[in-house]
Amino acid sequence: MSTRAQAAAAPRPLEGSRLAVTAIALALGTFMQVLDTTIANVSVPTIAGDLGASADQGTWVITSFAVSNGIAVPLTGWLMGRYGAVRVFVSSVLLFTVASLLCGMAWTLTGLVAFRVLQGAVSGPLVPGSQALLLLIFPPEKRSTALAIWSMTTLIAPIFGPILGGIISDNYHWAWIFFINVPVGLACAAIVWTNLSGFQTPTRKLPIDRVGLVMLVIWVGALQVMLDTGKNADWFSSTYIVALALISIIACAVWVVWESTDEHPIVDIHLFKERNFTLGTIAFCLGYALFFSNIVILPLWLQTQEGYNATYAGLVAAPSGVVALVLTPLATRLMNRIDMRWAASFAFGVFAVSFFMRSNYTSDASFFDFALPLIIQGVALSTFMVSMVTIAIHGLLPDKIPSASGIMNFFRITGGGFAASIATTVWDRREALHQSRLAETSSRFDPTAKAALSHLHNLGMNDGQAVGALAHELVRQAYLLASTDIFWISGWGSLVMMALIWLARKPAGHGAAPPGGD
Numbered sequence: 074m075s076t077r078a079q080a081a082a083a084p085r086p087l088e089g090s091r092l093a094v095t096a097i098a099l100a101l102g103t104f105m106q107v108l109d110t111t112i113a114n115v116s117v118p119t120i121a122g123d124l125g126a127s128a129d130q131g132t133w134v135i136t137s138f139a140v141s142n143g144i145a146v147p148l149t150g151w152l153m154g155r156y157g158a159v160r161v162f163v164s165s166v167l168l169f170t171v172a173s174l175l176c177g178m179a180w181t182l183t184g185l186v187a188f189r190v191l192q193g194a195v196s197g198p199l200v201p202g203s204q205a206l207l208l209l210i211f212p213p214e215k216r217s218t219a220l221a222i223w224s225m226t227t228l229i230a231p232i233f234g235p236i237l238g239g240i241i242s243d244n245y246h247w248a249w250i251f252f253i254n255v256p257v258g259l260a261c262a263a264i265v266w267t268n269l270s271g272f273q274t275p276t277r278k279l280p281i282d283r284v285g286l287v288m289l290v291i292w293v294g295a296l297q298v299m300l301d302t303g304k305n306a307d308w309f310s311s312t313y314i315v316a317l318a319l320i321s322i323i324a325c326a327v328w329v330v331w332e333s334t335d336e337h338p339i340v341d342i343h344l345f346k347e348r349n350f351t352l353g354t355i356a357f358c359l360g361y362a363l364f365f366s367n368i369v370i371l372p373l374w375l376q377t378q379e380g381y382n383a384t385y386a387g388l389v390a391a392p393s394g395v396v397a398l399v400l401t402p403l404a405t406r407l408m409n410r411i412d413m414r415w416a417a418s419f420a421f422g423v424f425a426v427s428f429f430m431r432s433n434y435t436s437d438a439s440f441f442d443f444a445l446p447l448i449i450q451g452v453a454l455s456t457f458m459v460s461m462v463t464i465a466i467h468g469l470l471p472d473k474i475p476s477a478s479g480i481m482n483f484f485r486i487t488g489g490g491f492a493a494s495i496a497t498t499v500w501d502r503r504e505a506l507h508q509s510r511l512a513e514t515s516s517r518f519d520p521t522a523k524a525a526l527s528h529l530h531n532l533g534m535n536d537g538q539a540v541g542a543l544a545h546e547l548v549r550q551a552y553l554l555a556s557t558d559i560f561w562i563s564g565w566g567s568l569v570m571m572a573l574i575w576l577a578r579k580p581a582g583h584g585a586a587p588p589g590g591d
Contacts, residue, residue, distance in 0.1 A: 086212040091268055095210060096222050098264035099203040102166050104226040105257050106199040109173070109192070110138065110486075111234030111368075112250050116242040123247060126182040136301035137186045138193040139490060144293045145197020147340045147483040150476025151282075152198055153205065157273040158475060162202040163266045168195035170258030177251035200227065201478035204462070206269070208474055214409075217459055221405040224458030225398055231368055232394040236387030243384060275472070285332050285339040292324035296487070300494045308498065341476045344469070350477060352577040353465025358484040360421065360457065360570050362492035363563045364450075367428070369493045370500055370559050375443070378552045389443045396451025404455040413580045416460035421571040423453035428564035432557045436550060467580040496559055503555035504548075511547050 087095060113120070113134055120134060152161045172192035179185035207219035241249050299317040306314050332338040345351045368390065375381040375389060408416045430446035462481070469477055 087210045087268070092210060094264060095268045096207060096219070098261045098268075099162075099207055099210075100222050100226045101257055101261045102162070102199050102265070103203040103223060104230045105254050105261070106169065106196045107227055107230035108234045108237070109196070109251075109254070110142070111231045112238040112241075113138075116238045116247050116250055119242045120185070120247050121182065124179075124182045124185065133182075133186045134189055136298065137189040139301060139486075140294050140297040141190045141193030142197055143193075143297045143483065143486055143490070144290050145194045146201060146486060147289065147293075147479050148286075149198045149201040149205075149479030149482075150341055150473075151279065151339050153202065153475040154277055154472070155279045157276050158202065158206055158209070159265065159269045159273050161198050162206060163262050165195055165198040165202060166258050166262040166265070169199065170255055170262070172196075173251045173254035173258065177248035198479075201475065201482045204478045204482070205475040206265075208466075208478075209471065210269070217405050217408050217463060218402075220459040220462050221401045224454075224462070225401050228364075228454045228458060229394040229398055231365070232390050233387075235372060236384060236391060239382070239384040239387055243382075280337050282332075282335055282337055282339040285328060285335060288324050288328035288331060289339060292321045292328055293487075295321040295324065297490065300490045303494055304498050304501075340480065341473070342480075344473065344477055344480060347468060349467045349577045349580070350465050350469065352573065353461055353467075354481050354484055356417070356570050356574050357458075357461040357465060357481060358488035359566070360424070360461065361485045362488040363424065363428075363566050363570075364454075364457075365489035366492035366496035367431075367560065367563055370496050370556060371431075371443075371447075373497070374500075374552060374556045378549050385440075389440065390447050392444050393447040393451040393454065396448055397454035400452060400455035401459070405459060408456060408459060413460045413463045414574050414577065416456045417464060417574045418571045420453045420457040420460060421567045421574070423449060424457075425564045425567035425571070427453065428560045428567060431560035432564060434553065434557055434560075436553055463580050464574065464577050467578065500552075500555050500559055503558050504551045507554040508548060508551035511551060 086092070149161070156164075169192060172188055172195055175188040176185060176192060179188055204220075204223045207223050208216060211219040238250055241247065241253075295317045299314055299321065303311075303314050309315055309318070329342065332340055332342050345354075371390065372381075372386040375386040381389070404416075427446045427450040430449065434442065465481060466474060466477055
């Protein structure tokens with residue numbers, strides 16, 4: 074079929090209130106799934122205690138979801154090509170709703186982990202599927218509006234997940250972090266099916282690429298388990314982690330060769346022949362990795378070293394989501410008139426400013442001092458995803474968008490997992506380095522230390538208590554320096570991404586990529 078014929082065969086965009094209601098429902102599907110990637114994080118100790126398990130065992134509540142979801146996301150393109158975009162998305166929403174109900178009803182940790190595996194597997198098409206459907210139901214000249222709706226839910230959900238999880242765990246039963254998905258999922262599925270039942274995309278009797286699927290399960294599964302357990306196992310000093318890494322690398326190599334030569338690959342990696350898709354996906358993945366790693370580090374630091382509880386640590390990041398929510402619709406209107414590479418550069422530049430501001434945190438920083446750089450970050454979030462996705466999908470035919478969306482979101486999720494694991498490891502190791510250096514320059518004979526000990530004695534502490542208090546402050550200062558190191562590195566990483574994006578071709582006007590390339 075010719076390029077023009079394929080474009081003409083694409084489903085007709087929606088209009089008016091039907092478009093608005095359907096867009097909100099699709100956004101809720103995204104929000105529900107992304108929220109579940111972070112909402113359980115702060116609830117793990119509560120869940121583990123209630124189910125009679127250790128905190129380490131409880132982390133499998135997070136790992137199990139990440140592994141199965143990571144495997145399922147890149148299959149979106151094949152599933153939608155085989156069964157239709159609307160049918161796959163609605164089925165995914167309903168199955169995710171059922172899995173959420175089962176998670177909330179779990180009576181043992183083993184059962185909860187099993188249901189989380191199911192939840193992650195069936196939710197694979199939700200995020201890329203909602204993105205693909207939003208791009209199809211909006212007219213080409215409003216494509217950036219569709220991406221704005223999708224990006225708001227995708228970026229804001231991870232910010233509000235820990236806040237909501239903390240509030241539920243502190244005030245209600247942990248099961249409600251899963252039960253809240255049930256009414257949202259049912260409403261989402263009903264609206265999408267009602268409004269888009271006659272909107273099914275063309276399907277083909279595609280054979281199942283069994284070898285590609287098996288290799289995908291092996292290498293992604295091994296990679297995700299390695300990322301989630303590597304820190305506790307001291308990474309490559311563990312034979313277990315080395316084995317997982319080797320399995321992942323070998324299986325990935327076999328998978329790439331097979332998918333490149335198979336007539337009906339389970340994942341269309343030929344999309345990487347498109348320069349914009351390759352560069353856009355790389356910048357999207359690495360930019361999100363910087364953003365996500367800092368989402369992990371800041372609350373962790375505030376809770377472990379600065380005396381914040383889970384709720385208040387989450388509230389520090391909340392202004393970022395609020396600012397992004399307010400500014401994204403306004404930014405989208407402006408982006409319709411400019412080269413998206415400028416919008417992407419603006420996002421990375423503002424990210425860099427936010428990270429460099431965080432690198433100047435001090436030990437006596439107030440709540441506002443912590444929150445101000447996050448407010449600035451919200452400005453960057455308002456243009457980041459819209460510009461990244463627009464650049465990446467430039468030139469792709471409508472029938473390629475579900476597969477492209479699945480691949481992009483797979484790399485985004487995997488990049489976030491890599492970044493979180495690497496960032497927490499670097500954070501701990503930098504803390505050890507700073508602590509040793511601070512200890513080398515401090516002793517009880519140092520004038521400053523002597524003055525501090527004297528002050529603590531005057532407060533009624535004995536020698537042991539005073540030295541312990543100073544040791545605690547030494548660790549606190551070391552973690553402060555380690556945190557600012559991460560922020561400083563992230564700032565420079567953002568500037569590198571700003572340069573990378575200019576290697577891509579200029580996307581078409583109004584944020585829409587014409588079918589068929591340049």
